Amino acid sequence: MSKLDDLFAFLSIPSISAQREHAADVENCADFLVSKLASLGFDASKHLTTIHPIVVAKSPSVEGKPTLLIYGHYDVMPVDPIELWESEPFTPEIRDGRIYARGASDDKGPIMALIHGVQEILAEDGQLPLNVTFLLEGEEERGSETLYEFIKDPAVQKMLDCDVIVVSDTGMADINTPTFSYGLKGLCCFEIKVSGPAMDLHSGLFGGAAPNPISALCEMIASTRDANNVVTIAGFYDGVMPIADWERQSWSRVPGMSDRELSALTGSRALRTEKGYTGAECVYARPTFELNGITGGYQGEGSKTVIPTHATAKISCRLVPGQDPQRVMNCARKHFEKVCPPSVTMEFFDGHTGEAYIIDPHTNYGKAAQRALENTFGTAPVLLREGGSIPIVAAISKTLGKDTIFLGLDLPDARIHSPNENMRVEIYEKGIELTKNLLRLMGEE
Ligand SMILES: [Zn+2]
CATH class of the missing domain: 3.30.70.360 (Alpha-Beta Plaits)
Known part of the structure; x- marks a missing residue:
């Protein structure tokens, strides 16, 4: 199926993890991913848990090359308040260059962009430039309870063994500014x-x-x-941890994050920050x-x-x-x-x-990811830490002993968790391009 057909099929499954009546939909969604990844030659399987299944898919082995573990979540938030949606949340629709559906940006769009990046490389080159493992869970929006248990198993740790982890479930500063996040609160x-x-x-x-x-x-x-x-x-x-000088400099250039813009964005009369710190510094690192x-x-x-x-x-x-x-x-x-x-x-x-999480953004894999962002968007990425928390990612990283790199595609107006969640078609296509650049550059490390 085409890249848009695949995404629309994925978005049409109401995989709301918090609501019991959608348990079968969540499982269907896992089956959908297993069959999609198996069609690309991956060894894909659905691991049943006491709540929702976990999908693990491994590419055919590429000798002598590193392994990239891609984590994402296929479950979505409930749709309430439904009356504020302009189209059905599980009937994806394109309006003004945006795909509207629950999960469009969080996190189905980014996952399908990663999968289609893999698919395009396979079509162009016949094989991948490195080993890829997908770890896709169905409980992120309700706390990842069973994934914490799953990764404790030594056999699972062996299956997920990798050199670096990539997650695309974070924000992007604006449409022209690729964003490399190296920390979470x-x-x-x-x-x-x-x-x-x-x-x-x-x-x-x-x-x-x-x-x-x-x-x-x-x-x-x-x-x-x-x-x-x-x-x-x-x-x-x-x-x-104190804020480094290079961080202060980098953050002062993030679009939309000046004190004046933050004040407008939050609809506040003025910010109220800790003395001695800008709004961006408080959000990212205080x-x-x-x-x-x-x-x-x-x-x-x-x-x-x-x-x-x-x-x-x-x-x-x-x-x-x-x-x-x-x-x-x-x-x-x-x-x-x-x-x-x-x-x-x-x-x-x-x-x-x-726990909070941070990596050194200047490792070889970090630099490869930054080059991939620059090649895709035509401009160097901003480096920032996320104000939000994804505790399971810190746990996976710590368990496997490998760095996690965050390449976010959620724009500030993507309305994640809200009515009229959307993803720009252009960003979906850029996400596919980014995946291809990322895999090829990381394959050289
Ligand atoms: Zn998410």
């Missing part, structure tokens, strides 16, 4: 609950005397940062302490003069290389225990964690 999430009176109280009969848990929670949270927007939790910044939700008391119509029994906050920290997620979470817990007023009690709930 880590993450730790937690929740605190502050409890005061045993029952909701009348704010006139008891106000001014009884403790208010919402006020207590607000004071506790306010104590986590100072006027310079520096986090004041003891130990929070321990081990944080740890953050972010409130994701705060609740307590009466939220209904009109007023209700009440002192509530409790208040809660959901918090996540994005972490950088050098920080241990569990340790940061412990520091936060200690901080809140220390600042919790004696009139209320606090409970602290650990959430999930993931």
Whole structure:
């Protein structure tokens, strides 16, 4: 099938990993990939897990050449709110040069570009310039639970043995700016609950005397940062990798990432960055302490003069290389225990964690990937670290002991995870070109 037909067939399968009623679709999607890769001569198989299958496909062996492991995910996010889609999410449609469908950019478009790059090399040269293994999972959007287990098996590690790993599941600065990402942020999430009176109280009969848990929670949270927007939790910044001079220079040139542009992009009146750092530096390389939700008391119509029994906050920290997620979470817990007023009690709930990831972008494989980007797009790539987290990638990299290179094709307006997700046809075609350049240049290493 043509490169667009293949992509459309892939996008038509509603492989939503989070929703039980789509389990059969997720499995069909794995079967689709197995048969596509087998048709290219790959030894392709579907590995069943307790949740969704993992697809592994190995190219015929090319003696004396390195092995490239390509990781991607074939599952997609749910489509809600469906009414905001201008076309059916699983009936791909091209409008104004963009392919609209759930998964177009995250991550089916990039995966099919990689597969068709391989297919075109095979058609042109009869064989690949190096060994290629695909590792495609169906649970990325729900936490990659079974893949963490899968890679613990020594037989699997042997099957996935490689020289370098490539992932195309990250962002691209803009359509004219190829992007080489060499780091990801880590993450730790937690929740605190502050409890005061045993029952909701009348704010006139008891106000001014009884403790208010919402006020207590607000004071506790306010104590986590100072006027310079520096986090004041003891130990929070321990081990944080400093930003190198070349990184500051490189990041100051990333399109769309100046403080003025970031302010406009976020629809904010002004940025609020840690003192001494630009917005781009904070996004790429400074740890953050972010409130994701705060609740307590009466939220209904009109007023209700009440002192509530409790208040809660959901918090996540994005972490950088050098920080241990569990340790940061412990520091936060200690901080809140220390600042919790004696009139209320606090409970602290650990959430999930993931480690940050970074490689040296100037290795031979790193330089080969940068040349591949430059040859494809006609201009040198920007080098940056991702503000987001893909914890499974850090785990795969660490388990196999090999670097992961991120060649993102998601444009800022690709609407990933949102209604009207799309990928420009031009970027899909460039992704195929990039794959061919990448494989040929890496084959020379
Ligand atoms: Zn993705």
